[in-house]
Amino acid sequence: CFPNCLDPSILGDIMAGGASKVKEAGAVLVGGHSVQDDDPKYGLCVSGFVETDKILRNYGAKPGDVLILTKQIGSGIINTAIKAEMCSEEAEQEACDVMKSLNKKAKEAMEGLCVHACTDITGFGLLGHGIEMAQASQVFVDLYVKKVPVITDALSYAEMGLVPAGSYNNREYTGHLVDRAQVADVYYDLLYDPQSSGGLLFSIPQEQADLAMQRLKEAELDTKTAIIGEVRELGAGEEKRIALID
Structure with missing residues (x-):
């Protein structure tokens, strides 16, 4: 979720930071969606297989x-x-x-x-x-x-x-x-x-x-x-x- 009153570069930094942590965790990002909201929110849903x-x-x-x-x-x-x-x-x-x-x-x-x-x-x-x-x-x-x-x-x-x-x-x-x-x-x-x-x-x-x-x-x-x-x-x-x- 992201407000349209903030600079898009901020959204870019959030997405880049998230992608960096996904990579560090050994996972891959396969999709997502964005919604306009007054407050910025970012989250991930993780699925996988457990040994x-x-x-x-x-x-x-x-x-x-x-x-x-x-x-x-x-x-x-x-x-x-x-x-x-x-x-x-x-x-x-x-x-x-x-x-x-x-x-x-x-x-x-x-x-x-x-x-x-x-x-x-x-x-x-x-x-x-x-x-x-x-x-x-x-x-x-x-x-x-x-x-x-x-x-x-x-x-x-x-x-x-x-x-x-x-x-x-x-x-x-x-x-x-x-x-x-x-x-x-x-x-x-x-x-x-x-x-x-x-x-x-x-x-x-x-x-x-x-x-x-x-x-x-x-x-x-x-x-x-x-x-x-x-x-x-x-x-x-x-x-x-x-x-x-x-």
Whole structure:
């Protein structure tokens, strides 16, 4: 969708950028359509075939695993700050770099390791998708809040109230499953921040953690990676699925 009040060269740049990412992903662009609209919008629909022996599922995390996140979070907050014209150039650039980075390199770096579970962090935020993994795996997660990589200034903007509506919706949906006694509200907002083009969350055995981090470093990702949590057994009758550790 594209408004006729904008220079067509902008549309050309959008299309060129999209085509570049399609090529980087190893796919081909086979068609599309354009619609005049007041707000520019661009998106892709992907179809293909999956090699069944290479599927990474969002369940199967085991007690003793560590959780590795491959991108910093905060893009929803940064985008809200941009719309409010309150975002620093540094934060805007970092958010753009994160969002335009594919997960392909991170996924390839983990090949050959024992990945028990994997999910991408998108609209439900880190907590929402982490809860989804914990529930499906019937485990409990300790999430170390200060180890989670964050886009520059995202925490400050969250303190100012520049939080997207999706964050509050996410909290309402799964907040009852989080033990957040140790952390301030601002971190809660950040961890529930809906991500655009978020990273991957891997659950792997503790003994492979160092090798995994070394491989991710050698992959020269354009994003920050970190070990952010641990998986443990779910206690009998325990209703919570994630504890936030300061």
